[in-house]
Amino acid sequence: MSFLLPALPYSYGALAGRGMCQETLELHHGKHHQAYVSALNALVEKNEALQGKALEQLITLSHGRPDLAPVFNNAGQHWNHSFFWQSLAAEQGGIVPAALARKLDADFGGVDEFKAQFKAAALGQFGSGWAWLILAKNGRLEVTKTPNAGTPLATGEGRPLLVLDVWEHAYYVDFRNRRPDFTDNFLNRLANYEFAAANLQSA
Numbered sequence: 001m002s003f004l005l006p007a008l009p010y011s012y013g014a015l016a017g018r019g020m021c022q023e024t025l026e027l028h029h030g031k032h033h034q035a036y037v038s039a040l041n042a043l044v045e046k047n048e049a050l051q052g053k054a055l056e057q058l059i060t061l062s063h064g065r066p067d068l069a070p071v072f073n074n075a076g077q078h079w080n081h082s083f084f085w086q087s088l089a090a091e092q093g094g095i096v097p098a099a100l101a102r103k104l105d106a107d108f109g110g111v112d113e114f115k116a117q118f119k120a121a122a123l124g125q126f127g128s129g130w131a132w133l134i135l136a137k138n139g140r141l142e143v144t145k146t147p148n149a150g151t152p153l154a155t156g157e158g159r160p161l162l163v164l165d166v167w168e169h170a171y172y173v174d175f176r177n178r179r180p181d182f183t184d185n186f187l188n189r190l191a192n193y194e195f196a197a198a199n200l201q202s203a
């Protein structure tokens with residue numbers, strides 16, 4: 001059994017009016033994400049010990065193993081991108097549900113303070129990577145960042161609630177080199193805080 005590229009939960013053009021054009025999604029989902037899935041399938045096919053494992057298992061077993069770095073990179077990228085598509089709202093983005101807003105108030109001192117920390121993480125990630133809102137093991141919401149294909153699933157630092165891809169391929173078509181504008185646009189117009197709230201609810 002091989003891994004499949006998940007369909008986007010919206011059309012390629014659905015986010016065009018909110019800072020993520022059709023070309024970005026066609027390239028990012030149809031080319032970049034597909035390439036990670038195809039590479040992962042090829043690696044698993046060549047290594048019997050990896051066969052029949054769930055994606056999350058492949059991530060945890062390959063984490064920190066230099067001999068399995070390509071497996072970690074492609075499995076992590078597949079998981080992170082699948083989670084990222086859901087972190088973008090199909091219609092109205094950037095609206096924080098009341099229950100999540102209360103938790104953000106409690107743990108960050110307010111929604112704006114959360115956004116400031118998230119933006120600092122997104123900009124502070126040198127080179128490629130990801131910015132995350134997670135539910136940490138101590139029960140508090142935290143912002144974190146991971147390089148390249150890194151994911152909180154591997155580090156065990158908490159449960160992912162929302163993610164932003166800060167690889168250049170995520171924003172270069174729409175924002176050129178302006179990662180700060182891309183991040184603001186995500187936080188205020190694209191982020192699916194309903195998805196984050198549902199993840200928090202089920203945690």
Ligand code: MN3
Binds near residue numbers: 028170
């Ligand atoms: Mn990407």
